[in-house]
Amino acid sequence: HFVFGLISQTMAAVLASPLAPIRKGSRVFFSLNSYFHCSSGLASKEHYKIVVLGGGSGGITMGARMKRKVGAKKVAIVEPSEMHYYQPIWTLVGAGAKSINSSGRPTASVMPSGVKWFKSRVTKIDPKNNTVSTDSGKELSYDYLIIALGLQLHYEKIKGLPEGFQHPKIGSNYSLQTVEKTWNALRNFKEGNAIFSFPNTPVKCAGAPQKIMYLSEAYLRKTGKRSKANIIYNTSLPVLFGVKKYADALWEIVKSRDLNVNLRHNLIEVRPDKREAVFENLDNPGETKIFEYEMLHVTPPMGPPSVLKGSSLEDEAGWLDVNKDTLQHKTYDNVFGIGDCTNVPTSKTAAAVAAQSAVLDRTITKVMKKDKPDKKYDGYTSCPLVTSYNTVILAEFDYNGQPLETFPVDQGKESRIMYHMKADLMPHLYWHGLLKGLWGGPGPYRKLMHLGMK
Numbered sequence: 064h065f066v067f068g069l070i071s072q073t074m075a076a077v078l079a080s081p082l083a084p085i086r087k088g089s090r091v092f093f094s095l096n097s098y099f100h101c102s103s104g105l106a107s108k109e110h111y112k113i114v115v116l117g118g119g120s121g122g123i124t125m126g127a128r129m130k131r132k133v134g135a136k137k138v139a140i141v142e143p144s145e146m147h148y149y150q151p152i153w154t155l156v157g158a159g160a161k162s163i164n165s166s167g168r169p170t171a172s173v174m175p176s177g178v179k180w181f182k183s184r185v186t187k188i189d190p191k192n193n194t195v196s197t198d199s200g201k202e203l204s205y206d207y208l209i210i211a212l213g214l215q216l217h218y219e220k221i222k223g224l225p226e227g228f229q230h231p232k233i234g235s236n237y238s239l240q241t242v243e244k245t246w247n248a249l250r251n252f253k254e255g256n257a258i259f260s261f262p263n264t265p266v267k268c269a270g271a272p273q274k275i276m277y278l279s280e281a282y283l284r285k286t287g288k289r290s291k292a293n294i295i296y297n298t299s300l301p302v303l304f305g306v307k308k309y310a311d312a313l314w315e316i317v318k319s320r321d322l323n324v325n326l327r328h329n330l331i332e333v334r335p336d337k338r339e340a341v342f343e344n345l346d347n348p349g350e351t352k353i354f355e356y357e358m359l360h361v362t363p364p365m366g367p368p369s370v371l372k373g374s375s376l377e378d379e380a381g382w383l384d385v386n387k388d389t390l391q392h393k394t395y396d397n398v399f400g401i402g403d404c405t406n407v408p409t410s411k412t413a414a415a416v417a418a419q420s421a422v423l424d425r426t427i428t429k430v431m432k433k434d435k436p437d438k439k440y441d442g443y444t445s446c447p448l449v450t451s452y453n454t455v456i457l458a459e460f461d462y463n464g465q466p467l468e469t470f471p472v473d474q475g476k477e478s479r480i481m482y483h484m485k486a487d488l489m490p491h492l493y494w495h496g497l498l499k500g501l502w503g504g505p506g507p508y509r510k511l512m513h514l515g516m517k
Contacts, residue, residue: 255293255358399427
């Protein structure tokens with residue numbers, strides 16, 4: 064008792080000393096002077112059962128689902144943005160059919176109540192030690208990690224951008240700062256070439272680069288300027304669309320509306336002062352062609368989140384390396400991924416996030432119980448191909464590029480009903496279904512729609 068009492072008194076004196084706490088970075092060291100010699104410090108950490116990186120569609124959705132699974136106080140979400148945007152609607156914003164304000168809500172309003180929100184950027188992920196560092200100096204430790212960091216836009220990889228957006232007649236529906244520039248370029252169009260590009264990288268919503276082309280053509284037709292416009296779609300891809308059924312339907316539209324499509328053409332430079340766009344012929348590297356433009360819509364090159372680089376979480380291309388069936392990381396069993404940041408071989412869309420969220424929820428439940436994941440993601444994704452101001456071809460397909468249609472009609476045809484679903488129903492489903500963790504895609508309803516035949 065005497066010894067323990069002496070130690071207690073000694074420690075109390077040390078801790079009370081003004082010389083005791085010496086802060087160094089995020090660690091606190093105690094100088095015990097003549098009492099003790101201590102050379103190591105304790106890191107200041109906060110621990111959560113589940114940490115979610117990213118507050119986009121995948122992050123908020125999984126945050127809501129994990130809150131119900133383990134309780135709000137055991138879940139943390141790291142997201143720096145004060146605003147959350149429903150980006151699929153930007154196609155219609157760029158065409159003047161929706162306002163930019165209708166696409167955003169404060170992040171605080173969609174954040175699952177009760178979970179800890181760190182308004183910071185992730186600066187380091189250390190899966191070996193189960194920790195995450197942020198630019199605010201916080202270090203979070205976790206039992207399970209969900210990575211939903213989306214992807215990064217790289218306008219700077221096109222010579223002349225992003226500074227070229229300061230000039231009129233050029234826009235991009237992929238950025239909050241440039242989407243309204245698309246609408247300005249379209250409504251101020253006089254005559255000449257209207258050019259739409261698709262980059263030589265994976266992109267989110269692979270149909271969007273041509274959706275704005277169809278809408279622009281419809282607008283020019285409606286305003287009597289169509290005869291003065293030469294509409295050009297230059298894509299790096301060898302096909303118009305990755306799923307043959309829908310590609311065939313789109314080629315018919317291209318022919319009937321007199322649109323010019325150049326395959327394997329990649330935008331490498333913009334000269335806004337001359338209104339010139341330079342494209343490389345990917346089938347003959349080094350060969351370039353200059354197109355003059357009156358309007359230019361740029362889809363930027365895109366890539367994985369830079370924070371994944373060197374983390375041992377990424378594949379050779381830099382994307383989060385997950386099992387395509389279960390969305391569990393291939394190396395670290397307590398790490399999972401969802402959405403655009405992953406290397407699952409399907410299109411990067413909000414519809415894919417919905418279907419993935421239901422599978423990932425089940426996967427995490429099994430892993431927590433030390434069981435093997437038993438539910439598989441089939442690669443389902445959806446792309447409502449807007450072909451005018453009142454028609455849509457609703458493309459739905461799986462990993463194999465096979466149509467996986469929900470409705471008992473031929474979705475390869477233009478439909479007014481599908482347009483209203485895209486423009487009016489889907490945003491409601493996003494805000495009140497998906498982000499609440501209540502919508503896992505149309506899979507369960509597909510058989511019902513097809514009377515059990517599919």
